Amino acid sequence: MSALTAQETVYGSSDDGKYVTYRAGGKPGKRLIRQPGEPGWVESFDRIPVIDFTNIDHPDVDVRRKLAAELAEAAENVGFWYAANTPVTDELVSATFAALEKFFSMPVEQRAEASWMKTPGARGYESFADVAANEGSGTLRESFIMGDDMTDPKQYSGPIPEGTKPQNIWPSAMPEFKDALDTYYSVLLPFARSILHLFALALGLEENALDHLHNFPMAALRALHYPPQVATESAAGFLAHADFSSFTLVLQGAKYGSGLEVLNMNGHWIPAPYIPGVTFTCNVGDYLQSLSSGRFVSTVHRVVNTSGNERYSLPFFFSPDPSVTLTPVVNPKTGSDYEAEYTDDPIGKQYVRRLMYARRFHPTAKRLAELEIPEKDWKYEYITGSQMIVARCSDVFGRRTALFKILLIFILGNIMCGFAQNAIWLFTCRGLSGIGAGGIISLSMVCVADLVPVRERGKLQGYTGFTVALGSGMGPLIGAAMASKISWRWAFWITPPMLALAIPILYLALPDINTAPGKSAWNQMRQVDYLGSILLFASSILMLVPISGGGSIFPWRSAVCMILIVLGVLLLVAFLAVERFHAAIPILPPRLFHHKDVNLILLATATHGWIYYGTMFFIPLYLQEVLTVSALRAGVLLLPMVFSQGLGLGLAGKVSTATGFIVPQMQFGYALGLVSCGLLYRFDVDTSTGYIVGILLLIGFAAGCTLQTSLVTMQNTAPEDLRAVITGARNTFRSFGGSIGLAAAGPIRSSVIRTALMQISSLTEQQRSAIIALGPSAIIGDVDSNTRSLMLQAMKKGIQAIYLGFMPLMAVSLIAVLFVNVVQQGRSAEVKQTYYGVLMAALKEQIGLDEADLIVSVTANTREDWSFGGGKAQFLNGDL
Numbered sequence: 001m002s003a004l005t006a007q008e009t010v011y012g013s014s015d016d017g018k019y020v021t022y023r024a025g026g027k028p029g030k031r032l033i034r035q036p037g038e039p040g041w042v043e044s045f046d047r048i049p050v051i052d053f054t055n056i057d058h059p060d061v062d063v064r065r066k067l068a069a070e071l072a073e074a075a076e077n078v079g080f081w082y083a084a085n086t087p088v089t090d091e092l093v094s095a096t097f098a099a100l101e102k103f104f105s106m107p108v109e110q111r112a113e114a115s116w117m118k119t120p121g122a123r124g125y126e127s128f129a130d131v132a133a134n135e136g137s138g139t140l141r142e143s144f145i146m147g148d149d150m151t152d153p154k155q156y157s158g159p160i161p162e163g164t165k166p167q168n169i170w171p172s173a174m175p176e177f178k179d180a181l182d183t184y185y186s187v188l189l190p191f192a193r194s195i196l197h198l199f200a201l202a203l204g205l206e207e208n209a210l211d212h213l214h215n216f217p218m219a220a221l222r223a224l225h226y227p228p229q230v231a232t233e234s235a236a237g238f239l240a241h242a243d244f245s246s247f248t249l250v251l252q253g254a255k256y257g258s259g260l261e262v263l264n265m266n267g268h269w270i271p272a273p274y275i276p277g278v279t280f281t282c283n284v285g286d287y288l289q290s291l292s293s294g295r296f297v298s299t300v301h302r303v304v305n306t307s308g309n310e311r312y313s314l315p316f317f318f319s320p321d322p323s324v325t326l327t328p329v330v331n332p333k334t335g336s337d338y339e340a341e342y343t344d345d346p347i348g349k350q351y352v353r354r355l356m357y358a359r360r361f362h363p364t365a366k367r368l369a370e371l372e373i374p375e376k377d378w379k380y381e382y383i384t385g386s387q388m389i390v391a392r393c394s395d396v397f398g399r400r401t402a403l404f405k406i407l408l409i410f411i412l413g414n415i416m417c418g419f420a421q422n423a424i425w426l427f428t429c430r431g432l433s434g435i436g437a438g439g440i441i442s443l444s445m446v447c448v449a450d451l452v453p454v455r456e457r458g459k460l461q462g463y464t465g466f467t468v469a470l471g472s473g474m475g476p477l478i479g480a481a482m483a484s485k486i487s488w489r490w491a492f493w494i495t496p497p498m499l500a501l502a503i504p505i506l507y508l509a510l511p512d513i514n515t516a517p518g519k520s521a522w523n524q525m526r527q528v529d530y531l532g533s534i535l536l537f538a539s540s541i542l543m544l545v546p547i548s549g550g551g552s553i554f555p556w557r558s559a560v561c562m563i564l565i566v567l568g569v570l571l572l573v574a575f576l577a578v579e580r581f582h583a584a585i586p587i588l589p590p591r592l593f594h595h596k597d598v599n600l601i602l603l604a605t606a607t608h609g610w611i612y613y614g615t616m617f618f619i620p621l622y623l624q625e626v627l628t629v630s631a632l633r634a635g636v637l638l639l640p641m642v643f644s645q646g647l648g649l650g651l652a653g654k655v656s657t658a659t660g661f662i663v664p665q666m667q668f669g670y671a672l673g674l675v676s677c678g679l680l681y682r683f684d685v686d687t688s689t690g691y692i693v694g695i696l697l698l699i700g701f702a703a704g705c706t707l708q709t710s711l712v713t714m715q716n717t718a719p720e721d722l723r724a725v726i727t728g729a730r731n732t733f734r735s736f737g738g739s740i741g742l743a744a745a746g747p748i749r750s751s752v753i754r755t756a757l758m759q760i761s762s763l764t765e766q767q768r769s770a771i772i773a774l775g776p777s778a779i780i781g782d783v784d785s786n787t788r789s790l791m792l793q794a795m796k797k798g799i800q801a802i803y804l805g806f807m808p809l810m811a812v813s814l815i816a817v818l819f820v821n822v823v824q825q826g827r828s829a830e831v832k833q834t835y836y837g838v839l840m841a842a843l844k845e846q847i848g849l850d851e852a853d854l855i856v857s858v859t860a861n862t863r864e865d866w867s868f869g870g871g872k873a874q875f876l877n878g879d880l
């Protein structure tokens, strides 16, 4: 054995002998310790080769190939090598280490200010205590990580994709620390790219064969400080591990203690100390091992600083783009038994998972434990044409059957959501429960229309509307409380028991209204407009996915976004054609749009949906970002709006039952809505809570006046057989307006905020990006009071821009409903009773008719049911 053989630390033993345990690819492994001549002894390295990198960018490719061959040999047989004569100068090394020493000698509060706990990607300072808590009490090191960050102008100057968040965090007490690490990083990145070219050559590929996997590679620097320590079984600076990178370049310093050791195949630790005149100690990481089908080995290593001196080191990790899915770029060597575990997960996701593996108390780790779904994606909603489809199905199958089925779908969807183990599972089941929820809302409104006389509808639809409003106001609060106190799963599981209770009640109380009685199940099935349903569903998904994901999941101007929208529009056209020319019972019969009043109200409903959902979404944002109240308080402050909406719904309905008029309440509601939009626009950075609550009460009341009055007006205007259709359409138009509005508002707001922030000269570009990505709270503690108030003004302008847009939209709604002709609502039950009494008394008195012989039947007709001569329906022609 060579003189370089290290002392062995025995971590465990088996029947066969002693072995070393380690972690590679995040998974535990163990390696038997074998002595020369023992069974199982293999040819393995006992020293680490030194490679001269002088020619790395040599103009002659053959020279570069020679270097690549040397690298290939080291990467295959050892997985480690020393790099001499690199672009890193001695001056750069000294300056960088000086910065490290200074950083780690600052008071701990100043280091902790840049805590890794504050960043989603765990960048920043990780203290001794943090490391020990995560990896065991014997682990003795502290570190500071920085890395790739598109929002940092020092690294990147192109357009920043929307939704990109700042990654790094810096100590304000030592601004030059950022400068030093930035400078070092900017030298290492191009060097790493040259090494990547060498690796491509080393694999026998074209020099730039791996470049397309590294457009904006994941790269990071980890500044490390290891105090001297005594080696014991579990004590180390860094326990045995393999790196999750493509390759790592570790800078070691001459004056520091050593302790880096590399595990060979026989279980012996080979030291890899600083060597004079050599810049880096380098190694292959797991990603390159996978890409190369195991030809290059990601070798296990560890650090135990028993030198008696402080040790500082600075690894640079280089990995592919986060979006890359690892697939081998070459075949495994013949005879190799290497089996990589390739997954479909993009490497960025794997990286975060691995990073968080041993950091269970980091906020990101907690979130990962909750299904690995980023918070913003939780808002993903499925608002599709499903309400129209479900409503139409109730015409075909009967209301009660349809309602029970849709209740079951919702219950099933929610229960399954609660059991979700991954994102796809959750999104699919959330889709199911979304269809169920929309269906329940529409069908209960249709049932009310079926069961209740025209005159009473306003009042009873008011009640259904109120329950919907109450649910949407309380639901998020209860859901959030469930998620934080028990588990997010209970946010899904809380509703199924309530609905399970509703089923028997409905079964007993709800008459079985069947609009197509006597048809066999088979005949009913055949009547469903399947083609229309599929086209409507597909087109709304195709359009709504980019609308809700644009700017966050993928950039607005990306090809994906464009293609989805164009396909969605094409399918929508196909849907309309099917409805017009093909379907026997179309989901959206074209004759629905033959009614001027229905068209006007649907238009008002869509624009109002835009404003309504916009208010629900942006008021809490205004409260949080401009008035800096907590998320919970913002949610609670929305409640008055929900209750006044209930009041508006109830009152408008009662007035319609009492007077027989319903359209004036709706028109009043839209007028009040326009006024409240104006008042909303005046919200400022110092608006009092009382004023806000007052305006919210007004907004809610106005919305309450419009919501069910418009539904009932349409239900009373359109032909009876379109009752379900109109209800589904109303709800779909409203949600569709809402989703388009929210999608439009996001980018407008960000661009207004960005422009306003540009004018605040006391902010750095990085701070501006941080504010846009994370909100002002991300940096609010770091700025003076003047900057702070300018910043809040900027946030206010962003929200105001959206409210400004609300005014003309609300005006459109108002003008539309002002053109709605007043429709008679029928007389109240009391009036009818009185009428029967008077009629009876008169007939008895004048012609002596016995009351038992008289039947009086009042039939409510809609406008097309009348003709006053000439065989024409003058009501419809407007001739009357």
Ligand SMILES: O=C(O)CCC(=O)C(=O)O
Residues within 6 Å of the ligand: 222, 224, 238, 243, 250, 260, 301, 302, 303, 313, 314, 315
């Ligand atoms: O400190 C060193 O020399 C090596 C550190 C290391 O292995 C790592 O950060 O992955």
Ligand SMILES: [Fe+2]
Residues within 6 Å of the ligand: 241, 242, 243, 248, 301
């Ligand atoms: Fe490492």
